[in-house]
Amino acid sequence: MKMDKTIAGQPLAGPETAPAVAEIRGVTRTFGSARALDSISLTVRKGEILGLIGRSGAGKSTLIRCLNGLERPDSGSIRIEGQEITDLSDRALQPLRRRIGMVFQHFNLLSAKTVIDNVALPLKIAGVAPAERRRRALELLDLVGLAARADAYPSALSGGQKQRVGIARALSANPALLLSDEATSALDPETTHSILDLIRDINRNLGLTVLLITHEMDVVRSIAGRVAVIDRGRIVEEGAVADVFARPVHAVTQSLLAGIRPQLPAFLLGRLGVNGTGPAVFSVDAVGADAGRDFARLFGETLGAPVHLVHGGIDHIGDQPVGRFFFRAEADRLAILARAESLGPAIHVEFLGHEPGSR
Amino acid sequence: MNPVLVDLVWRATVETVVMTFASGLISLVFGLPLGLLLVATAKGGVAENLWINRLVGWVVNGFRSVPFIILLVALIPVTRLIVGTALGTGAAIVPLAIAATPYFARIAEVSLREVPRGLIEAVESMGASRLRIVREVLVPEALPGIVSGFTVTLVTLTGASAMAGAIGAGGLGDLAIRYGYQRFETSVMVVVVVILILLVSGIQVIGDRIAAALERR
Ligand SMILES: Nc1ncnc2c1ncn2[C@@H]1O[C@H](COP(=O)(O)OP(=O)(O)O)[C@@H](O)[C@H]1O
Ligand SMILES: [Mg+2]
Numbered sequence: 316m317k318m319d320k321t322i323a324g325q326p327l328a329g330p331e332t333a334p335a336v337a338e339i340r341g342v343t344r345t346f347g348s349a350r351a352l353d354s355i356s357l358t359v360r361k362g363e364i365l366g367l368i369g370r371s372g373a374g375k376s377t378l379i380r381c382l383n384g385l386e387r388p389d390s391g392s393i394r395i396e397g398q399e400i401t402d403l404s405d406r407a408l409q410p411l412r413r414r415i416g417m418v419f420q421h422f423n424l425l426s427a428k429t430v431i432d433n434v435a436l437p438l439k440i441a442g443v444a445p446a447e448r449r450r451r452a453l454e455l456l457d458l459v460g461l462a463a464r465a466d467a468y469p470s471a472l473s474g475g476q477k478q479r480v481g482i483a484r485a486l487s488a489n490p491a492l493l494l495s496d497e498a499t500s501a502l503d504p505e506t507t508h509s510i511l512d513l514i515r516d517i518n519r520n521l522g523l524t525v526l527l528i529t530h531e532m533d534v535v536r537s538i539a540g541r542v543a544v545i546d547r548g549r550i551v552e553e554g555a556v557a558d559v560f561a562r563p564v565h566a567v568t569q570s571l572l573a574g575i576r577p578q579l580p581a582f583l584l585g586r587l588g589v590n591g592t593g594p595a596v597f598s599v600d601a602v603g604a605d606a607g608r609d610f611a612r613l614f615g616e617t618l619g620a621p622v623h624l625v626h627g628g629i630d631h632i633g634d635q636p637v638g639r640f641f642f643r644a645e646a647d648r649l650a651i652l653a654r655a656e657s658l659g660p661a662i663h664v665e666f667l668g669h670e671p672g673s674r
Numbered sequence: 675m676n677p678v679l680v681d682l683v684w685r686a687t688v689e690t691v692v693m694t695f696a697s698g699l700i701s702l703v704f705g706l707p708l709g710l711l712l713v714a715t716a717k718g719g720v721a722e723n724l725w726i727n728r729l730v731g732w733v734v735n736g737f738r739s740v741p742f743i744i745l746l747v748a749l750i751p752v753t754r755l756i757v758g759t760a761l762g763t764g765a766a767i768v769p770l771a772i773a774a775t776p777y778f779a780r781i782a783e784v785s786l787r788e789v790p791r792g793l794i795e796a797v798e799s800m801g802a803s804r805l806r807i808v809r810e811v812l813v814p815e816a817l818p819g820i821v822s823g824f825t826v827t828l829v830t831l832t833g834a835s836a837m838a839g840a841i842g843a844g845g846l847g848d849l850a851i852r853y854g855y856q857r858f859e860t861s862v863m864v865v866v867v868v869i870l871i872l873l874v875s876g877i878q879v880i881g882d883r884i885a886a887a888l889e890r891r
Contacts, residue, residue, distance in 0.1 A: 341731070383799050412801035417841035423796035427889045436810065437800040468890045 333361040335394070336524045337382055342391030344377055344548075351377040352388065353548035359492065364518050364525040366539030366556065367531060368571060374548040375528045382526070383415045384408040396491055400457060413441050416485030420497035422477040423651050424469040431456065431465040431479050437488040455483040459513060475506035482513060486523070492519075493525045504556045509539045532571050535559065536632055544568045557635035561602040562663050577627040577639045580668065591669030596625065597651050599640045600663040605640030608662075617654045618646040643670070679862060682849060687869055689763045690845040693835040694873075695771035701778045705827075706820070707781030708734065708775065710808060716787075720794065720804050720812075734776040742834050743774050746841055766843030770834055778827045785819025786812055788809045820890040825881025829874050836870070846870060 337359040342354040351374045359365050369375050380386035381393060386399055393400050400411060416437075435452040443451070456462045456493065456505040459479040461472075469477055478498060484490050486495055494516065499507040515538045517523050527539060535542050535556060540557030541561050544552040544567060551565040563569045578584075579598070587596055599610050606629050610620040610630045644651070705820065714720050740748070746769045750760045753768040765783050789812055789818035813820070834846025846866045854863030 385795055406803075409801040409803065412799055415799070417799045419792060419796060421792055423790075423792040425793060425797075425811060425815060427817065427888075428810075436797065439810075440800050440802045440806060441798075446690070470890055660838060 320355070324452065326445045331362065331427065335359065336361050336396060337526065338394040339378070339381070340392040340394075341376070342381060342388045342393060344374075344381065344386060344388045345592075348418065350548050352381070352389070355545075355548065355550055357550055357553075358541055359510075359524060359526050361524050362522050363541060364515070364520075364527060364539045366535035366542040367526060367545060368530065368535050368542060369545035370532060370567065370571070373545045375545055376496055378545070379417075379496050379526065379528055380493060382492075383412050383417065398471060413437065413488050414491045416488070416490035417666055418478070418481050418485050418493065418495040418498040420500050422469070422474075422481045422501075424480055424484070426469055428467055429466050430472070433469065433480055434483045434487050437484060441488050452483070455487050456480075458486075458517075459483045464475050473506075474502050474568055475509060478502065478506075478510050479513065482517070486521075491524065493523055495525065495527045497529055498527075500529070500531070507534070508537070514538060530571075532575050536575065540633070557602050557632045560630075560632055561600045561637045561639070571648070575640075577630075578627055579641050583625065583641075583668070586670050587668030588667055588671065589628045591671050592674030593668050593670035594643045594645050595647065595651060596641060596667045598627070598642050598665045598667060599638070599642065599655075600665075601638045601661065603635055606636040610640060612656065614642065614644060614646075614651070614654055617652055617657075618644055620645040640668075641667075678764040679723065679853075680730055683764035683846075683862070683865055683869070686846045686849040686866075688843065689843075690832065690847070690870075690873070693766050693770060693838065693843065694828060694831045696767045697774055697835075698824070698831050700767070700771035701827060701831075702824060704771075705775045705778035706782050706813075707780035709786055710812065711863055712779065712783045713812070714804070714808070718791075720798075724813055734779055737773065737776040737823075743772050743837060743840075744767075745769055746838060758837050761842045766835065766838040766845075767867075768796055768843075770803065770838060773834065774827055778823060781823030781826060782820050783817070785816040785823055788819065789815045793796045818885045821881060821885040821888060825878060825885070826837050828877045828881070832870065832874055832877065848855075 335358045339355055339357045342352050342355045343350065355378060366414070367375055367378070374623060377386055378519070381388050386582070388401055391401070395411060395414060397412065400408065402445065403411065428436070431449065431452045434455055435448040435519060438448040438451060453462060453465060456465055459482055460481070461476060461479050464472065469480065472480065476549065481498070499510050502510060508645065514525060514527070518525050527534065530536060539556050543550050544554045544565060546565070546567040552559060552563065552568045559568060560572065564571050579596070583596070601608065617620040622644040623643050624640060625643050627639045629636050630636045631637065651666055652664065658664070709729055712727065715723040715730070717724065749772060751771040752761045753765050756768050757765045759765050793811050793815060794807055797807055802810065833870055835843065835845055836850070839845045839847025839851060842848065846869060850866040853859040854866060
């Protein structure tokens with residue numbers, strides 16, 4: 316499903332034209348008779364943070380594992396920095412895997428190695444000399460704020476600290492792509508924020524490309540620029556985060572968003588009926604500059620009746636205002652939709668029903 | 675106890691220690707790779723090969739299902755071939771090592787298999803070779819368990835070496851049979867038992883200490 320690729324009328328600069336770091340084309344992977352991936356296509360562009368979201372079992376981990384060859388697709392093509400990897404032998408994959416760093420939900424730090432030795436391991440595997448390994452590992456531990464714990468063992472660290480070490484380790488060999496598989500799912504909300512901030516800083520300061528897998532919309536919303544929604548092995552929706560948040564099209568996206576987008580409270584929604592005779596209730600979704608428009612006035616003028624805000628407001632995703640409003644007005648469905656039409660396609664209006672009562 | 679007996683007990687103790695540790699060391703050298711082979715070739719292992727896995731599994735089980743006393747006798751020709759004689763402490767090391775190797779291999783296999791799959795994948799995703807995975811992940815992560823398993827193997831070998839005494843291997847078992855059983859020297863028997871208890875406890879305590887020191891989880 317193609318989404319509108321503009322935010323408030325301005326074309327998205329950068330990510331859309333940046334070269335692809337990972338290109339997935341028509342990838343299918345089945346386990347027995349179950350299709351974990353069903354002809355998936357997805358491109359991760361240089362410098363972006365792409366969020367891949369889906370419910371548990373949707374195929375997220377399988378897809379991410381295909382990217383570094385931990386999992387082999389049955390068919391389709393995967394290119395990393397332009398190089399096709401699906402036909403590579405295990406041995407030929409090894410140098411390529413060094414171009415991809417991976418962060419895991421359960422950290423996967425080696426318990427028998429100190430923090431610094433964990434961080435230095437990718438460098439050891441890449442054949443870097445011991446002194447240089449140590450220097451680089453310390454540099455990365457400094458970056459994640461754990462230089463003081465370099466000689467500790469992972470068991471002495473908190474979950475958030477372990478994940479910082481995991482991130483430092485994933486970055487030590489200078490990868491072109493960082494894969495994060497539910498990196499914050501085992502962490503408390505506060506720690507989650509600090510880890511997401513760290514990933515965002517790394518993306519900004521080092522220009523590192525990130526593919527972030529999660530089942531939490533909040534994670535995508537905090538740091539991703541684009542989002543792809545995966546369901547039963549298919550990408551069902553894809554676009555700029557602000558756009559998808561403003562106007563989720565697929566039912567799965569809507570349900571994933573349900574927790575963090577304003578929803579009409581159930582007691583209000585329950586009162587509404589299509590054939591009611593009371594005031595109409597409708598929603599308005601708008602992104603960017605549109606979100607700040609005075610909809611109550613815009614509708615009120617044409618409808619010839621006062622329009623009241625009953626729920627919702629403006630939220631910010633990155634630096635994009637995303638508005639979702641619920642209004643009540645003494646008007647009928649056709650009048651509301653006619654007015655919506657004249658506002659243009661960037662503003663999405665949905666008629667929800669009438670309240671009971673006399674008109 | 676007279677000085678002659680003290681000397682005999684001392685020498686027997688040394689022989690038992692030599693038999694136990696020499697065969698233990700051999701079982702470590704051969705059993706650990708065997709354990710690694712069993713884990714690596716198992717389904718989902720880093721070098722999956724079910725045929726090799728089954729074959730090695732059968733051989734290991736075969737040796738393990740033969741009671742040690744029968745193995746001791748059955749291996750006499752092999753022992754003669756390797757050591758030149760089937761008698762004495764040196765000769766006893768051969769059947770002891772052959773019995774202990776598959777025993778330790780299975781124990782090592784259990785520890786190696788408990789290394790979380792995620793750790794192996796994490797290092798695999800760094801572009802590590804199989805050998806690297808074995809060296810950096812499998813063995814270091816399983817080391818506390820391997821040390822505990824080696825301790826158990828040494829304790830078992832201490833007992834088995836006494837059994838080897840029955841066919842003239844020397845050591846404390848031999849002494850106990852000749853003096854304690856055949857000549858009714860109860861004091862010798864008591865001393866032998868006490869020494870064996872001390873030996874086994876010592877091995878256990880040291881093994882436990884090392885394993886605990888290696889445990890970082
Ligand atoms: N090794 C495997 N063997 C069999 N089925 C698998 C395997 N890996 C994943 N699956 C199945 O593929 C589907 C997608 O799994 P996964 O990619 O782990 O989902 P997610 O990460 O989105 O929760 C699930 O139905 C899962 O049961
Ligand atoms: Mg998963």
